[in-house]
Amino acid sequence: MEDRSRGRSRNRVVVVGAGLAGLGAVQRLRGAGSVRLLEAAARAGGRVCTRPFASGLAEMGAHWIHGPSPGNPVFCLATRYGLLGPEAAREENQRAEAGGHPPLPSVTYGSSGRVLSPQAVSEARDLFATLLxxxxxxxxxxxxxxxSVGQYVRAEITRRVPALGGGKEDARRLQLAILATCLKLECCISGTHSMDLVALEPFGEYISLPGLDCTFPGGYSSLPERMLSTLPEGTVLLNKAVKTIQWQGSFHEEGDNARDFPVRVECEDGDTFLADHVIVTVPLGFLKEHHQDFFQPPLPERKAEAIRCLGFGTNNKIFLEFEQPFWEPQQQLIEVVWEDESPLKEPSTDLEANWFRKLIGFVVLQPPEQHGHVLCGFIAGKESEYMETLSDAEVLSTMTHVLRTLTGNPLLPTPRSVLRSQWHSSPYTRGSYSYVAVGSSGDDIDVLAQPLPEDPEDPRPLQLLFAGEATHRTFYSTTHGALLSGWREAERLNRLLETPSGSTVHK
Structure with a gap:
């Protein structure tokens, strides 16, 4: 077996993608002679993206730290960097078992233009939480x-239909309509078009950390920006889209035939980077679309199959700024219920006519002194992807119509401005985050995370390593899953680079 100790200090690592996984990996790498981080976009952060809006900030991607407590590396890093407010540091907040998405003080509007009974809403919500x-x-x-989770929940609702709403027909219909909204909210949380696409058996593998979800006062992007500032100058190259990664090769620098590299990374602009190891942190949505051409030779069938089978959907936001709020100061969530809907009826497939019905409601951005009077709507799935194809004016006009219908106020002023995310159209993302789809399991996540070449005896191990939220079996779809996955692959490489023989520690 080739002894790699000679020239190990010159070991070269290329990381593809400057989201939290890529940044985390580069921060943790030790023992590599040279590290380059290539990012296709003009900014670092990936699916963490804060933009100015109204008088404050809008989170286009990641919004909250889910489960801000000592077991959450994003929370720990943000705390160490001093990026969080005093609330987040309170111990009772860190200990609260919120189950991932704590309820906010809310008002629920029905499509008949009235505020729905809080009791009816909480009854349906409690039932849904029990079923989930x-x-x-x-x-x-x-x-x-x-x-699927969707089939299971619907079967359980069907079983309970006679008892819903105390047996009264109107009350039962309303309960079913609220349960339909609960399913749509779950689509947003899972990043899927329908809960019928989310596999039932592995659903419980996802782990929710304790702690009351919190936000970054200076925007979520303050975290990747801070991580970026700790790296040596010249490490990160922006606007550097990778075209292909050739691996299992024997590549030489011009004029240096003594040293050969197993991997060659070619960028869209023609630049090439030779490497011993490449950590790939691109989103699963991008891999689904491009893995056949992105890797030469193509990935082993097992990994290609995992990429195909795992789910990756879209969850978008629509921000609306108002001159004056039409909601009460204490309300932090405005929920939307279409009273003619039921989880037991097939939803409409006419996206043009009904896309806005997938909207689950709006979070009120807090505090108004910082943000202005801003609502942030959430919408998932095919309807969300259709929304991306519309103009700002069309989205604004539809949202105005929806809010006038719900509040029963035909004179409700049009919002001053609108901003929405478009994650499905984003060429290097192609959606929001991963879920375990019907036909896949947590094992596929582990297969996706497995380095290549697969042969542990290969003299040139760890040519390709894989990180990103979709490679974390219990924290997929989260920023903390992404960060931990980057650390995991950095440590895997560190163990190889710090071992005297350099070729015996492939795990």
Whole structure:
């Protein structure tokens, strides 16, 4: 076996993608002679993206730290950098078992233009939470009753229909309409078009950390910006889209035939980078679209299959700025219920006519002194992707119509301005985040995370390593999953680079 100790100090690592996984990996790498981080976009941060809007900031991507407590590396890093407010540091906030998405003080409007009974809303919400919790109990089940979370929840609702709303027809219909909204909210959380696409058996593998979700006072982007500032100048190259990664090769620098590299990274602009190891942190949505051409030779079939089978959907936001709020000061969430809907009825497939019905409601950005009077709407799935194709004016006009319908106020003023995310159209992302789809399992996440070449005896190990939220089995879809995955791959490389023989520690 080739002894790699000679020239190990010159070991070259290229990291592709400057999201939290890529930045985290570069921060943690030791023992490499040269590290380059290539980012296709004009900014670092990936799916963390803060933009100015109204008088404050809008989070186009990641919004909250989910479960800000000592077990959350994003929370710990943000705390160390002094990026969080005093609330987040309170111990009782860190200990709260919120189940991932704590309820906010809310008002729920129905499509008949009235505020719905808080009791009816909380009854339906509690039932839905119970059903979702029981859906998590099938983890490890040999033979789950159905394949998807959506099918399971609907079957359980069907079983309970006679008792819904105390047996009264109107109350029952309203309960079903609220449950339909609960399913749409779950689509946003899972980043999917429908809960019928989310696999039932692995659903319980996802872990929610304790702590009341918190935001970054200076914007989520303050975290990647701070991470970037700790790296040596010249490490990160922006606007450097990678075209292909050739691996298992034997590449030489011009004029230096003594040293050969197994990997060659070619960029869209023609620049090339030779490397011993490449950490790939691009989103699963991008891999789904490009993995056949992105890697030469193509990825092993097992990994290609994992990329195909795992789910990756879209969850977008629509920000609306108002001159004056039409909501009460204490309200932090405005929920939307279309009273003619039911989880037991097939949803409309006419996107043009009904896309806005997938909107689950609006979070009120806090505090208004910082942000102005701004609502942030959430919408997932195919409807969300259709929304991306519309103009700002069309989105604004539709949102005005929706809010006038819900509040029963035909004179409700048009919002002053609108801003929305368009993650599906983003060429290097192609969606928002991953989920475990029907036909896949947590094992696919582990296969996606497995370095190449697969042969542990290969004299040139760890040519390709994989990180990103979709490679973390229990924290997929989160920023903390992304960061941990970057650290994981950096440590995997560190173990190789710091071992005297250099070729015996492939794990």
């Amino acid at each position: 919790a029981s859906a998590r109990d099938f983890q490890g089940a040999e033979d789950p009753p159905v394949s």
